[in-house]
Amino acid sequence: QVQLQESGPGLVKPSETLSLTCTVSGDSISPYYWNWIRQPPGKGLEWIGYIYYSGSTNYNPSLKSRVAISVDTSKNQFSLKLSSVTAADTAVYYCARRRGSGSRDNFDIWGQGTMVPVSS
Amino acid sequence: DIQMTQSPSSLSASVGDRVTITCRASQSITGYLNWYQQKPGKAPKLLIYAASSLESGVPSRFSGSGSGTDFTLTISSLQPEDFATYHCQQSYSTPFTFGPGTKVDIK
Numbered sequence: 383q384v385q386l387q388e389s390g391p392g393l394v395k396p397s398e399t400l401s402l403t404c405t406v407s408g409d410s411i412s413p414y415y416w417n418w419i420r421q422p423p424g425k426g427l428e429w430i431g432y433i434y435y436s437g438s439t440n441y442n443p444s445l446k447s448r449v450a451i452s453v454d455t456s457k458n459q460f461s462l463k464l465s466s467v468t469a470a471d472t473a474v475y476y477c478a479r480r481r482g483s484g485s486r487d488n489f490d491i492w493g494q495g496t497m498v499p500v501s502s
Numbered sequence: 503d504i505q506m507t508q509s510p511s512s513l514s515a516s517v518g519d520r521v522t523i524t525c526r527a528s529q530s531i532t533g534y535l536n537w538y539q540q541k542p543g544k545a546p547k548l549l550i551y552a553a554s555s556l557e558s559g560v561p562s563r564f565s566g567s568g569s570g571t572d573f574t575l576t577i578s579s580l581q582p583e584d585f586a587t588y589h590c591q592q593s594y595s596t597p598f599t600f601g602p603g604t605k606v607d608i609k
Contacts (some may be wrong), residue, residue, distance in 0.1 A: 427546065427589060427600040442597040443503075476545055485533045485552040487593035492545035 384408040386477050386493035394471075394500050400464040404477030404493055411435050411453065415480035416460045417489060418451060420473040428473075432480060433460055472500045504528050504592050508601035514609040521577040523604045525590035530570045534594035537566055537575045540603070541586045549588075550575065580606070 390402035404416065412435035421427050431441035433451040441449045445464070453460040464471060475498055479491040505528035515521050525535065533553040538546035548557045550566035553573055563578045577584055585608055590601040 426602045427591070429596075429598040429600070440596050444597070478545075482551070485593070486555070487534065488536045488548055488551040489538075489546070489591070490548050490551075490557070492547075495545050 384479065384491050386479065386491060388475060388477050388493045388496040390496060390498070392496075392498070394467055394498060395502050396468055396500055397466055400462070400467050400471065400475075400498055400500070402462045402475055402477075402496065402498070404460050404462075406458045406460075406479075411455050411458045411460070416451075416453065417478045417480050418462045419476045419478055419489070419492075421476070421495075422470075422473045430462065430464075430475075467500045469500050471498075473498065503597055504531060504595060504599055506590055506592055506599050506601040508588075508590060508604050510604060511602065512605040512607065514607055515580050516609045517580055517582055519580045521580050521584075521606060523575045523588055523606075525568075525573045525575070525601050527571045527573075527592055527594075531592045531594035533569050534592055535566075535568065535573045536591045536593060537564075538589045538591065539584075539586045540589060546589060577606075 385407045387405045394400045415432045417432040418430040433439045433453050448465045450463045474495040476495045477493040478489040481490040507526045509524045535553045537550040540546040549560050554566045565576050587603045587605045589603045
């Protein structure tokens with residue numbers, strides 16, 4: 383079965399860049415859309431953006447100036463970079479697969495999530 | 503952005519109870535609405551997509567309905583494993599947005 387696993391540093395300092403990688407196992411990274419979603423402690427879910435296996439991207443306008451998502455199809459991985467982080471970026475970061483089209487569009491497979499504190 | 507609201511924000515219920523959670527969108531999203539269940543320390547799990555389609559493997563006691571701006575998630579007979587937080591999410595347009603969640607706990 384398809385599984386997603388996030389990896390990256392467990393702590394990021396303010397003003398630095400948060401970098402995470404999601405490794406997809408059990409299936410090819412194509413032809414899906416691959417997403418990053420985050421959840422601050424005790425709060426709701428926020429969609430960060432997605433990348434298609436071909437490399438096209440779509441970002442949340444609230445984060446667009448600081449976000450970059452890339453894909454490496456040879457490694458079946460996609461990555462997130464979030465620059466100039468502050469304490470407000472402290473969250474559990476999830477990678478997720480977007481399945482379907484039209485009204486059947488949904489996030490059907492999620493990684494377990496990785497907590498990234500932003501602190502000096 | 504399309505804003506999603508949920509009510510109630512929390513509820514207490516007993517095993518066997520019928521539970522209904524409401525989700526409202528700030529504009530029509532036709533049937534582009536998904537429901538997820540999240541347990542503490544775990545990732546969300548897809549329950550319902552396209553407002554009323556049951557995801558494979560999800561028990562039939564879960565059902566969804568609605569269209570336009572108003573949607574409901576119903577658990578027909580609450581089971582011990584159903585105590586969790588439930589999130590709605592619109593897939594009508596980007597940025598995709600989620601409701602704030604409804605926490606269901608034990609009465």
